[in-house]
Amino acid sequence: MDSFRDKLIPVTSILAGVMVVWYIMAVILNAPFQRDLDRRAGETPDVVEFIGKTMSQPKPTLPAPHQVAVNFFENTFLRKITSNRSLVYNAWVTLSSTLLGFAFGTALGIVIAVGIVHVATLDRSLMPWIIASQTIPILAVAPMIIVVLAAVGVTGLIPKALISTYLSFFPVAVGMVKGLRSPELTHLDLMYTYNASPSQTFWKLRVPASVPFLFTSMKVAVAASLVGAIVGELPTGAVAGIGAKLLAGAYYSQTIDIWSALVAGSVVAALLVMVVGIAGRIVDRAMGGRPA
Amino acid sequence: MSDLLSLSSIAPRSWQGFAALALLAGAFLLWPLVDVTPGYDVTTGVLIFFLLLLAIQFDHFPPVARAIFLFIGAHGAAWLLLAGITGNEGSARASFYLMLAAAWLLAWRCVTVLSALRPTSRWAATALRLIIPAIFGAWILIIWEAVTRGAGIPFILLPPPSAIGVRIANSLPVLAADVRQTIFKAVIFGYVVGSGAGFLAAIAADRVPFLRRGLLPIGNMVSALPIIGVAPIMVMWFGFDWQSKAAVVIIMTFFPMLVNTVAGLAASGHMERDLMRTYASSYWQTLFKLRLPAAAPFIFNALKINSTLALIGAIVAEFFGTPVVGMGFRISTEVGRMNIDMVWAEIAVAALAGSVFYGVVALFERAVTFWHPSVRGG
Amino acid sequence: MTGASPAVVSASKLGLTFQTSDGPVQALSNVDLTIGKGEFVSFIGPSGCGKTTLLRVIADLEKPTSGAISVNGMTPEQARESRAYGYVFQAAALYPWRTISRNVALPLEIMGLSKAEQAARIKRTLDLVNLSGFEQKYPWQLSGGMQQRASIARALAFDADLLLMDEPFGALDEIVRDHLNEQLLELWERTNKTICFVTHSIPEAVYLSTRIIVMSPRPGRVSDVIESTLPKQRPLDIRETPEFLAIAARVRDGLRAGHSYDD
Amino acid sequence: MTGASPAVVSASKLGLTFQTSDGPVQALSNVDLTIGKGEFVSFIGPSGCGKTTLLRVIADLEKPTSGAISVNGMTPEQARESRAYGYVFQAAALYPWRTISRNVALPLEIMGLSKAEQAARIKRTLDLVNLSGFEQKYPWQLSGGMQQRASIARALAFDADLLLMDEPFGALDEIVRDHLNEQLLELWERTNKTICFVTHSIPEAVYLSTRIIVMSPRPGRVSDVIESTLPKQRPLDIRETPEFLAIAARVRDGLRAGHSYDD
Amino acid sequence: ADKVTLQLKWVTQAQFAGYYVAKDKGFYEAEGLDVEIKPGGPDIAPEQVIAGGGADVIVDWMGGALAAREKGVPLVNIAQPFKKAGMQLVCPKDGPIKTEADFKGHTLGVWFFGNEYPFYAWMNKLGLKTDGGPDGVTVLKQSFDVQPLIQKQADCISVMTYNEYWQLIDAGYKPEELIVFNYSAMGNDLLEDGLYASEDKLKDPAFEDKMVRFVRASMKGWKYAVDNSDEAAGIVMDNGGQDENHQKRMMGEVAKLIDNADGKLDPATYARTAKALLDQKIITKEPTGAYTTAITDKAIK
Numbered sequence A: 001m002d003s004f005r006d007k008l009i010p011v012t013s014i015l016a017g018v019m020v021v022w023y024i025m026a027v028i029l030n031a032p033f034q035r036d037l038d039r040r041a042g043e044t045p046d047v048v049e050f051i052g053k054t055m056s057q058p059k060p061t062l063p064a065p066h067q068v069a070v071n072f073f074e075n076t077f078l079r080k081i082t083s084n085r086s087l088v089y090n091a092w093v094t095l096s097s098t099l100l101g102f103a104f105g106t107a108l109g110i111v112i113a114v115g116i117v118h119v120a121t122l123d124r125s126l127m128p129w130i131i132a133s134q135t136i137p138i139l140a141v142a143p144m145i146i147v148v149l150a151a152v153g154v155t156g157l158i159p160k161a162l163i164s165t166y167l168s169f170f171p172v173a174v175g176m177v178k179g180l181r182s183p184e185l186t187h188l189d190l191m192y193t194y195n196a197s198p199s200q201t202f203w204k205l206r207v208p209a210s211v212p213f214l215f216t217s218m219k220v221a222v223a224a225s226l227v228g229a230i231v232g233e234l235p236t237g238a239v240a241g242i243g244a245k246l247l248a249g250a251y252y253s254q255t256i257d258i259w260s261a262l263v264a265g266s267v268v269a270a271l272l273v274m275v276v277g278i279a280g281r282i283v284d285r286a287m288g289g290r291p292a
Numbered sequence B: 001m002s003d004l005l006s007l008s009s010i011a012p013r014s015w016q017g018f019a020a021l022a023l024l025a026g027a028f029l030l031w032p033l034v035d036v037t038p039g040y041d042v043t044t045g046v047l048i049f050f051l052l053l054l055a056i057q058f059d060h061f062p063p064v065a066r067a068i069f070l071f072i073g074a075h076g077a078a079w080l081l082l083a084g085i086t087g088n089e090g091s092a093r094a095s096f097y098l099m100l101a102a103a104w105l106l107a108w109r110c111v112t113v114l115s116a117l118r119p120t121s122r123w124a125a126t127a128l129r130l131i132i133p134a135i136f137g138a139w140i141l142i143i144w145e146a147v148t149r150g151a152g153i154p155f156i157l158l159p160p161p162s163a164i165g166v167r168i169a170n171s172l173p174v175l176a177a178d179v180r181q182t183i184f185k186a187v188i189f190g191y192v193v194g195s196g197a198g199f200l201a202a203i204a205a206d207r208v209p210f211l212r213r214g215l216l217p218i219g220n221m222v223s224a225l226p227i228i229g230v231a232p233i234m235v236m237w238f239g240f241d242w243q244s245k246a247a248v249v250i251i252m253t254f255f256p257m258l259v260n261t262v263a264g265l266a267a268s269g270h271m272e273r274d275l276m277r278t279y280a281s282s283y284w285q286t287l288f289k290l291r292l293p294a295a296a297p298f299i300f301n302a303l304k305i306n307s308t309l310a311l312i313g314a315i316v317a318e319f320f321g322t323p324v325v326g327m328g329f330r331i332s333t334e335v336g337r338m339n340i341d342m343v344w345a346e347i348a349v350a351a352l353a354g355s356v357f358y359g360v361v362a363l364f365e366r367a368v369t370f371w372h373p374s375v376r377g378g
Numbered sequence C, D: 001m002t003g004a005s006p007a008v009v010s011a012s013k014l015g016l017t018f019q020t021s022d023g024p025v026q027a028l029s030n031v032d033l034t035i036g037k038g039e040f041v042s043f044i045g046p047s048g049c050g051k052t053t054l055l056r057v058i059a060d061l062e063k064p065t066s067g068a069i070s071v072n073g074m075t076p077e078q079a080r081e082s083r084a085y086g087y088v089f090q091a092a093a094l095y096p097w098r099t100i101s102r103n104v105a106l107p108l109e110i111m112g113l114s115k116a117e118q119a120a121r122i123k124r125t126l127d128l129v130n131l132s133g134f135e136q137k138y139p140w141q142l143s144g145g146m147q148q149r150a151s152i153a154r155a156l157a158f159d160a161d162l163l164l165m166d167e168p169f170g171a172l173d174e175i176v177r178d179h180l181n182e183q184l185l186e187l188w189e190r191t192n193k194t195i196c197f198v199t200h201s202i203p204e205a206v207y208l209s210t211r212i213i214v215m216s217p218r219p220g221r222v223s224d225v226i227e228s229t230l231p232k233q234r235p236l237d238i239r240e241t242p243e244f245l246a247i248a249a250r251v252r253d254g255l256r257a258g259h260s261y262d263d
Numbered sequence E: 001a002d003k004v005t006l007q008l009k010w011v012t013q014a015q016f017a018g019y020y021v022a023k024d025k026g027f028y029e030a031e032g033l034d035v036e037i038k039p040g041g042p043d044i045a046p047e048q049v050i051a052g053g054g055a056d057v058i059v060d061w062m063g064g065a066l067a068a069r070e071k072g073v074p075l076v077n078i079a080q081p082f083k084k085a086g087m088q089l090v091c092p093k094d095g096p097i098k099t100e101a102d103f104k105g106h107t108l109g110v111w112f113f114g115n116e117y118p119f120y121a122w123m124n125k126l127g128l129k130t131d132g133g134p135d136g137v138t139v140l141k142q143s144f145d146v147q148p149l150i151q152k153q154a155d156c157i158s159v160m161t162y163n164e165y166w167q168l169i170d171a172g173y174k175p176e177e178l179i180v181f182n183y184s185a186m187g188n189d190l191l192e193d194g195l196y197a198s199e200d201k202l203k204d205p206a207f208e209d210k211m212v213r214f215v216r217a218s219m220k221g222w223k224y225a226v227d228n229s230d231e232a233a234g235i236v237m238d239n240g241g242q243d244e245n246h247q248k249r250m251m252g253e254v255a256k257l258i259d260n261a262d263g264k265l266d267p268a269t270y271a272r273t274a275k276a277l278l279d280q281k282i283i284t285k286e287p288t289g290a291y292t293t294a295i296t297d298k299a300i301k
C-alpha cells in the first residue's frame, strides 16, 4: 500500500500537467473556427471572452476537459441506466460482448497452446499463421464477418464477441505456449523419474507453471478484446455500445460525445485490466507466490 | 515393388491413412462428385482415387520417400478436385467433400512424417522449417477454394482464393500505390517516430524517478485503451493525408514501447548492477553497457507488437477520411463497389506486409539478442 | 561383498555422445561398472567429466549411444517404469507453488497412494531430514539448505531400493553437511538401500562410501576404483584417522592424474 | 603485523537491519573489525549469517544502519568512487552479450583506459586464470568453473589494492579449487594486495588466510577471530600438518558453537 | 403474419422514416406482414446482406445495386420512394469556388462506398480529371461529417440536403454564405434510396405478393411521414435516432425528395444512372431487367 502512496503524487501531478496542456491545446485548436464564426457574425470579442468561447463550442475540434467531464457525468449518472443515451448502458453492451469474446478467446488460446505444446505437427506448422492472422486488418474484415454470420443466422452479441475472440486469442496462445514450456528441465526430468503419465505431468507441472504467464497474457487479451468489441459495433448499425457512441459522435461531429465515449472506454479498460490483475494476484497468493 | 503388392502391407500405417481409406470408400459409394453433367470425367475420377491410394500405400516406405509420395498424392488429388469444380460451382455433393477430407488427412500425415524428420544438414532443416507451415497455409487456401466453389457461395460474400490471386496479379499498380501511401508513408514514419518517442520517454522516465512513478501507471492504463477511437480525432486535427494516419500509428506504438522499455530497463540483475556500482560507473555508462543490452529482448518485444499494431492503426485511420489512395481507402470503397476480391487482395497484401515486417524485426532480434537463452535455445 | 550380492546396476562398455550444434561431445566412454545390492558408491571427478550423465543414464533420463546397461536386471526404462529408484537432483527442484509437504507428496500422488499413507510417509521423511514444523511453508520461505533437505525427503518418500543422488549437499555449509552425512549413513545402514552418490568433496566421498569411483574428463572414463576399508560404523571423527587420510590421499592422486586445468 | 600497518578497513559497532515486509531482519549487529594493509582475511560462518552483507557494506553496496565504517580512511562511498576495490560476486555475473575478453574489458572501458592498456591487462589476467584461448567465447559457452574464473580475471584486471571476494570458488571442483587457491596466494604475496575472502570451506579458509573471522547467525556477529600461525609460504601439503589441522579444528569448533541445524 | 426483413443503408434516421412509421402505425401489420428493420452503418453493404440471405429487401442506391447485379447478386428495383437525389456539393462563398469553372486545381470532398458515382459522372461531364493533377481536381474521401469544410481541408464537400447540410448551418454557416451544387437541380442526379429484392425470389408468386403488400404499406408510411413530419421524426427517435431537432429538419428535407409517394421509378433517371456507371466502368454491360414496375403497379392503383 505504501507503493500506492509513493505513486499518488507523481500520478496526480502528471495528470494535472496533462490537463493544463489539454486546455492550452483546446484553445489553440478551437481558435481558427471561433475566429471564422466571429468574423461571419461580425463580432470582435476581447481575449478573455474569446478564450471562454473556444472552450464552450458545442462541436469543438478539441473539447475542453470540463466539457467532457460534464458530458460524461450527465450521461453516466443523470440518465436512466436503461436509456440508450446512458453511458452505463452503452458500456454494459460493450462490456458484455467483450467478456464473452474474452472468454472464447482465452479458451481458444489455451486450446491452441496445448495443441502446439503437445503435437509436434501443430508446433511446426501453426505458429507462423497465427502471427500472420494478427496482421490482417480486423476492421476491414469485421463487417464481412458480421454479414456472413448474419447470413447463417448468428446475430446480436456473438458476432461482436467473435471479433473480440479473434483479437484476444493471440496473446493468450503465445503466452501459454511460453508458459506451458516454462517448467525447467529438472522439473520435467523429475516427473519422468516418477514415470508420471503425460496427463499427470500436464496437470501437476505444466499447468501450475504456466499460471503467471496466463494472467499476464490475459491482461493484454482483455484489452484487445475490448478493442474488438468496439470495432465490432461500428458496422452493426451503431445501435448501442461504446463503439456506436463513437460512431454516432463522429457522424454528427459531436466531439464531446466522442471524447466522453472514449473516457467511458478507458474506464472500462482500466477496470477490466484491474480485475484480471487482482484475480491473478489472488491465484498467485493461493499458489504460494512470494509477495513482491 | 513386391512389398507394395503383398496383401499384408495393404493396411495403412497411420490413423490418418485408415480414415482416408474409409472416406474414399464413402466417396466411391456416393459417386458422382457433382450434381451436374458432364462434371468429372471417368479418367479424372480414377486418377484422383489412384493418387490417394498411392499416398496411403507409400506410407510403408522410408520417411523421405513416404513424405514425397504423400505430398504428391494428397496435393495432386486436391488439384484435380479443384480443377474439376471450377465451372461447376455450387454443385458439389457429399462425395466431393469426402474426397477432399481424405486428401487433407493425407496431407496431415505428410506433415506428421515431415515433422518427425531430423535432417542433419542445416540447409535441409531450414527448408523443412519453411515447407511444413507452407503446407498448412496451402490447405487453408485449398479448403477455402473448395468450399466457396463447391457450395457456390456468392462472390460478393467470399470470393475463392484463386479469384483473389487473379485480382492481385491484375491490380499490381494500384496495390503498389496503396502500399506506398499506407505503408511507406504512414506506417513507417509513425512506427519509427512512435517507437522512438516511446523509447526516449522510457529513458527520461528512468532518469527521473518522479516521472517513472507517475508515467508508468498512466502508460500501463493507456496501453490498454481502445486507441482506435482516436482515429477520427486525428483525421480532424492532422488532415486527410498520411500525416493523420501516422499520428494514429504514433499514438498506438508509443505506449507499448514505453511500458516495455521501462520493464526492460528494470530487467538487469541486481548483481550485474551492483557490479557497475563497484566500478563507480556513471549513469550513462551503466545504461549503455548494461541496462540497454539487458533490455533488448523487451524492446524487441515492443517492436514486434508495434509492427502489427502500426499496420492495423494506419488502415483503420484511413476509414475516417483519406485522399483516394491507400489500403484502408481501397478496402472501404471496394466493399461499396462490390469488388470483394479487391478487398481480399488488399487484406492479403496487408497480411503479407505485416508478416514480412514482423519477420524482419524478428530477424533483427535474433541478430542482436543472440545471447539470450530464448534465441540460443532454438 | 560386492560380487556376492546380485548386481543392482551393471554397465559394460557404456558410451554416450551428445550431438550438439558445435559437433559431437563424448560425455561417457567405455564405462564398465557393477554395483551390488546395499553398496554405497560415490562418483567423484572434475566438473564436466560425466558424473551427472552417468547417473542420468542409470535413471533412463539419457539413452546410451553404445554399450549395455541393466538396472535390477531390467533395462533402465523398465526399471524407471517400475519406479525402481529415487533421484535427488543437483538443484533442489522443488515446485514453488506447492508447500513443502505437498512437494514431498508429489511422487506419492503420482503413484496413487492413499491419503493416509501419503501423510504417514510425509511425516516420517520430513522428520528424518529435520524439517518437521515446516510442512506448510513454501520453498522460497526456506534457506537453500532446507530446500535441499526437502528434496532429499521427497526422494526418500518414494521409498525405492536404489537412491541416485547428484551432489545433494553441494549447496550446504560444512556443519549442516556433516550432520546430513551422518543421517544419510544411518539411513543407509538401517534400510540397506543401494546408493549412488555424486560429490565434489573428497572427504565426503571417503566418509560415506563403500566404494569410490574416480572419473576423468573428455571423454568421461572411470580412471580409478577405490574400495573403502573403513568400518560400516563411522563416527565423524573417523575423518582424522590416518586410515581415512590415506584413502583421501589416494582419491586425490587419482583425481589429479586425470585433471587438466583448462577444464 | 596487523596493528602496525595502516587500516584498510575499519568498522566499529557496525549494524545493519533490513526492513522487509515480514518485519525487520537484523543481518549484522555490533561488528568490530580492523583489517590492515596486506592482510588476507577470511570470513566463515553458516549460511545466512551476514558474510555477504558485511562485504557489501564495505563495498558501499549496502548502507549500515548503525555504527561506523571506513575504507582506506574514507567513507565506503568515497572509496567506491575512487575505485578502491575489486569485487568478485558469489555468482559469476558475466554479461552474456559480451565475449570473455570484452567482459574482462568492461571495468577498463569504464575507467577509460587506452585500448592498448586494456589489451595488455586482459591478456595478463586471462593468462593468470588459465583462460587464454577462450577470449572470443561467450559466457554461456563456458563451464561454470570457467565462468567463475573469468569473473575473477575481471576483478583482477581492475587492479585495485583491495580485493573483496564472495565465495569465488564455491562452484569449482576440488582440484581446480586447489590450483586457484595456490594462484591466489601467489598473487597476494607478489602484489601485497589486501584480500577479504568469504568461504564455506574450513580448509580453504585456513590455507589462505592470515586471519579467519568466524561469524554466527541471527543477527550476524563476529563470534571468533583466529590468527593464523602458518608461514606466508604455503605449499598445498601444508594442509596435512598438525598445525594446520589444529587451526582447522578451532575454526570448526567456533562454527559449531554458533550453529543450529534448522538453519 | 409473413415475415419480412428490411436492411437499411445507413443508421436509423429520418431518411428511413417511412418504414419506421409504417411499422409503428401498424401499416405492415394491416397487410399481414411482420417486418424487421435492420439499421445499417458505414461499412454495412446491404447488397452483401441480401446475398447472404440476411434480408428479403434492402434500401440501396441504384449504383451499388447494379454493381452487385453484375457480380452475380440479381438485385431488382421494386420501388423507388426517393424521386430526387438529396446529394449536393457545397462550398463556402468566401472560398475560391463560385462556379463549375473554378473547380480546376482544388480539393473536393466526396463520399465513397458506392456514393461516389454521381460525382464522378459529373466530373466526367465537365471533362475534369480526378487524379489530383493541376488540370483536374483533388478528391478526398470524406468522413461522414462536415469537418473537412470547417477545418478547411477541402474547398467543397458533399452533403445531403437532409442531413450534413444542416450540420453546416449548425456550425454557424448561413445559407447565403454557401454555394450549392445540387445534383437534381443540375440534372446530374442518379437514383438514390430505392427498394431492391432478389430476382430469383421474385419469381415465386407468394414472395412477389409479399413485396406488393410491403411496398404498399411502406409507401403509405412515407405518405404519412411526409404529412406529419414532426410525428415521424418522433417515431424515428423512438427507434434509436439521435438528436430530435436534427431528425425533424431531416424529415422536412426528405419529404421534398419523395414527391407523391407512389414509389414509381423514373426511366429517364434510371437510364442516366446506368450510363454513368457504364462510363465509369463500374459496370461493363448495359444492365437488363434491373428494375420492375410490376410491384408498384400492383401496389399503387
Ligand SMILES: Nc1ncnc2c1ncn2[C@@H]1O[C@H](COP(=O)(O)OP(=O)(O)OP(=O)(O)O)[C@@H](O)[C@H]1O
Pocket (backbone or CB within 6 Å): C018, C019, C020, C025, C026, C027, C045, C046, C047, C048, C049, C050, C051, C052, C053, C054
Ligand atoms: N544435454 C547435453 N547436450 C550436450 N552436451 C552435454 C549435455 N549434457 C551434458 N553435456 C556435456 O557432457 C559432459 C558431461 O556433463 P555432466 O553434466 O555429466 O558433468 P558432471 O560430471 O556432472 O559435471 P559437474 O560436476 O559440473 O556437475 C560435459 O562436457 C557437458 O558439457
Ligand SMILES: Nc1ncnc2c1ncn2[C@@H]1O[C@H](COP(=O)(O)OP(=O)(O)OP(=O)(O)O)[C@@H](O)[C@H]1O
Pocket (backbone or CB within 6 Å): D018, D019, D020, D025, D026, D027, D045, D046, D047, D048, D049, D050, D051, D052, D053, D054
Ligand atoms: N536485501 C535483503 N533484504 C532482506 N533481507 C536480506 C537481504 N539480503 C540479505 N538478507 C538477510 O540477511 C541475512 C544475511 O544474508 P547474507 O546474504 O549476508 O548471508 P551469507 O552469510 O552471505 O549467506 P550465504 O552463505 O548463504 O551466502 C540473511 O538472513 C538474509 O535473509
Ligand SMILES: [Mg+2]
Pocket (backbone or CB within 6 Å): C051, C052, C053, C090, C166
Ligand atoms: Mg553434474
Ligand SMILES: [Mg+2]
Pocket (backbone or CB within 6 Å): D051, D052, D053, D090, D166
Ligand atoms: Mg553469501
